[in-house]
Amino acid sequence: MSTPERQLAVSGVTMRFAGLVALDDVSLSLKRGEVLGVIGPNGSGKSTLVNVISGVLAPTSGTVVIDGHDVTAVAPPIISRHGVARSFQTVRLFRRLSVRDNVAGVVRKAKRPVDQIVDEWLERLGILHLADRLAGDLAYGLQRRVEIARALATGPGYLLLDEPAAGLNDTESADLERVIRSIAEDRELDCGVLIIDHDMRLITSLCDRLQVLFNGKTIAEGIPSDVRNDPAVVEAYLGTRPSPAKG
Amino acid sequence: MNTFSRRRLRNAFITWAMLATVFLVVTLLAEFVLDRGQSRMATEFMILASLVVAIQSYVGNSGLLSFGHVAFFAVGAYIAGLAAMSPEKKEQFLPNLPDWVISLEASLPLAILIAVIGVAIFAAFTGVPISRMHQSVIPMATLALLVMTHTVVNLWDDVTRGTRGLVSVPDLVTTWTVFATAVAITGAALLYAASPAGLRLQVVREDPIAAAALGIRVAATRFTGWMVSAVLMAIGSAVWALNSLAFGPEQFFFAQTFSLLAMLIIGGTGSVTGAIAGTAIVSVINESLRGLERGFAIGPIQVPELPGLIQLVVALALLLLLIWRPAGLFGNRELSIPRRRR
Numbered sequence: 405m406s407t408p409e410r411q412l413a414v415s416g417v418t419m420r421f422a423g424l425v426a427l428d429d430v431s432l433s434l435k436r437g438e439v440l441g442v443i444g445p446n447g448s449g450k451s452t453l454v455n456v457i458s459g460v461l462a463p464t465s466g467t468v469v470i471d472g473h474d475v476t477a478v479a480p481p482i483i484s485r486h487g488v489a490r491s492f493q494t495v496r497l498f499r500r501l502s503v504r505d506n507v508a509g510v511v512r513k514a515k516r517p518v519d520q521i522v523d524e525w526l527e528r529l530g531i532l533h534l535a536d537r538l539a540g541d542l543a544y545g546l547q548r549r550v551e552i553a554r555a556l557a558t559g560p561g562y563l564l565l566d567e568p569a570a571g572l573n574d575t576e577s578a579d580l581e582r583v584i585r586s587i588a589e590d591r592e593l594d595c596g597v598l599i600i601d602h603d604m605r606l607i608t609s610l611c612d613r614l615q616v617l618f619n620g621k622t623i624a625e626g627i628p629s630d631v632r633n634d635p636a637v638v639e640a641y642l643g644t645r646p647s648p649a650k651g
Numbered sequence: 652m653n654t655f656s657r658r659r660l661r662n663a664f665i666t667w668a669m670l671a672t673v674f675l676v677v678t679l680l681a682e683f684v685l686d687r688g689q690s691r692m693a694t695e696f697m698i699l700a701s702l703v704v705a706i707q708s709y710v711g712n713s714g715l716l717s718f719g720h721v722a723f724f725a726v727g728a729y730i731a732g733l734a735a736m737s738p739e740k741k742e743q744f745l746p747n748l749p750d751w752v753i754s755l756e757a758s759l760p761l762a763i764l765i766a767v768i769g770v771a772i773f774a775a776f777t778g779v780p781i782s783r784m785h786q787s788v789i790p791m792a793t794l795a796l797l798v799m800t801h802t803v804v805n806l807w808d809d810v811t812r813g814t815r816g817l818v819s820v821p822d823l824v825t826t827w828t829v830f831a832t833a834v835a836i837t838g839a840a841l842l843y844a845a846s847p848a849g850l851r852l853q854v855v856r857e858d859p860i861a862a863a864a865l866g867i868r869v870a871a872t873r874f875t876g877w878m879v880s881a882v883l884m885a886i887g888s889a890v891w892a893l894n895s896l897a898f899g900p901e902q903f904f905f906a907q908t909f910s911l912l913a914m915l916i917i918g919g920t921g922s923v924t925g926a927i928a929g930t931a932i933v934s935v936i937n938e939s940l941r942g943l944e945r946g947f948a949i950g951p952i953q954v955p956e957l958p959g960l961i962q963l964v965v966a967l968a969l970l971l972l973l974i975w976r977p978a979g980l981f982g983n984r985e986l987s988i989p990r991r992r993r
């Protein structure tokens with residue numbers, strides 16, 4: 405193997421649950437600094453894909469390769485050490501710990517004092533003023549931010565966000581968009597973002613590329629404007645609901 | 652060192668200073684004010700508090716109830732007792748011990764050291780499989796550990812004298828050594844809880860799945876807490892043994908487990924302060940009811956002996972507390988200076 409490519413590559417992943425095929429030969433790639441949107445109706449396999457990448461589920465077949473290392477079916481902590489961090493569709497914070505300790509608890513190595521690093525992440529997510537509150541006591545939108553700060557504190561090369569905007573109001577959602585863009589554009593972080601969401605406006609404006617899942621299969625991929633007009637997508641996904649976005 | 656949060660360390664230090672002051676006051680009272688009986692109670696309180704704090708460092712940070720710490724207690728106490736007993740007494744009571752054990756006559760520090768090593772080995776062997784288990788079965792596994800250990804202690808006549816127990820254990824402990832032990836164990840428990848490893852165990856307690864996804868090795872984290880706690884337990888057990896002079900297997904079984912865990916839970920599993928407060932409360936219940944347990948008279952009516960009264964009252968207190976304040980008196984809070992507004 406020559407210089408490993410700096411990307412997250414999923415190839416031919418199939419995930420079966422007792423008869424149900426949640427993912428059917430799905431491949432994707434995510435480069436550092438790129439924002440990839442994964443969309444699809446409920447039950448199309450998006451969360452399952454994140455679970456396979458992060459090691460929560462071992463795929464029935466296929467591979468996951470991070471920066472040239474095959475990490476298929478490797479335990480979650482090791483995948484995290486390879487630079488993958490994630491959020492959960494249903495927020496999973498360390499509820500009885502302070503916001504600060506939620507973030508501090510996952511910092512592995514620190515070139516500077518950990519308190520400083522934690523404060524910087526909280527500042528960046530706009531939640532520094534809540535640092536001493538118990539994470540479980542925060543409003544939902546704020547919990548989402550803690551979850552992202554916590555994921556970033558692991559120093560990821562790839563950040564996987566499973567419906568981070570679900571349940572947020574318009575202002576919160578716009579704030580989130582700004583945060584995610586600043587992460588992707590931060591050359592020092594050098595982090596790629598995979599984002600799952602149903603909000604087409606958010607996805608279209610944020611993502612460099614989109615990949616559409618339907619019944620566990622990839623039915624389209626490409627730049628957002630092309631994907632949105634793809635007949636298969638319109639029929640399978642956007643067709644099932646009134647298009648929430650204009651223009 | 653950068654991963655040590657200075658904020659957490661500072662808070663731990665403040666709590667430690669305050670709790671050490673409490674122990675200092677207890678010690679000064681015991682030395683200069685109280686009568687012999689009361690001073691003995693004060694010493695026992697500090698030893699029990701050390702043991703409960705040692706249990707807290709695992710149970711509190713991991714959120715996993717452990718019945719196995721009394722197994723560590725037994726192993727630590729017997730090892731320290733055997734190490735410190737004079738060769739003549741061992742010759743007399745335990746003639747079948749190996750010669751090198753008989754010839755050993757350990758000082759207090761050496762007895763503690765040997766107990767720590769013995770308990771650490773025991774904890775390492777049991778901690779590896781237990782730490783890998785799912786959290787729902789870990790308490791049951793620790794209960795099995797307790798029962799196994801009790802059975803071995805009960806039956807291993809050549810080493811433990813079985814049900815007759817160890818006697819003629821030398822008294823190597825003063826009120827000041829007990830004070831030092833309590834302060835050291837409290838400091839170590841607070842330091843561990845404030846350390847990155849302790850914080851990781853709290854993180855695993857809150858959500859092992861999210862913790863693993865964020866890079867925390869759940870089993871290794873639990874194992875570390877198990878070992879830290881076992882070592883503290885060994886120190887407390889050794890001091891307990893060398894203060895008790897004689898003890899037997901029944902002191903390391905269900906009643907003891909219940910009593911120590913009740914102290915922990917009443918005070919609040921989540922904090923070292925709570926562990927010490929719970930120990931104080933249960934100790935006071937114990938002492939105030941001890942007289943009643945032996946039977947008493949109200950005017951002409953003679954109330955007979957009430958064996959088990961203490962346990963009944965402690966159990967009732969525990970039950971009421973779990974109903975009204977399930978996190979215990981202190982919850983996750985430690986003694987500290989009131990927070991300044993910024």
Ligand SMILES: Nc1ncnc2c1ncn2[C@@H]1O[C@H](COP(=O)(O)OP(=O)(O)O)[C@@H](O)[C@H]1O
Pocket residue numbers: 421424425426444445446447448449450451452453
């Ligand atoms: N652990 C699991 N066991 C069994 N079936 C599952 C499991 N996880 C997901 N599924 C099923 O796989 C399909 C895809 O689910 P999911 O990946 O959550 O979809 P999405 O996130 O796109 O809404 C669904 O039919 C779901 O019921």
Ligand SMILES: [Mg+2]
Pocket residue numbers: 450451452493
């Ligand atoms: Mg989903």
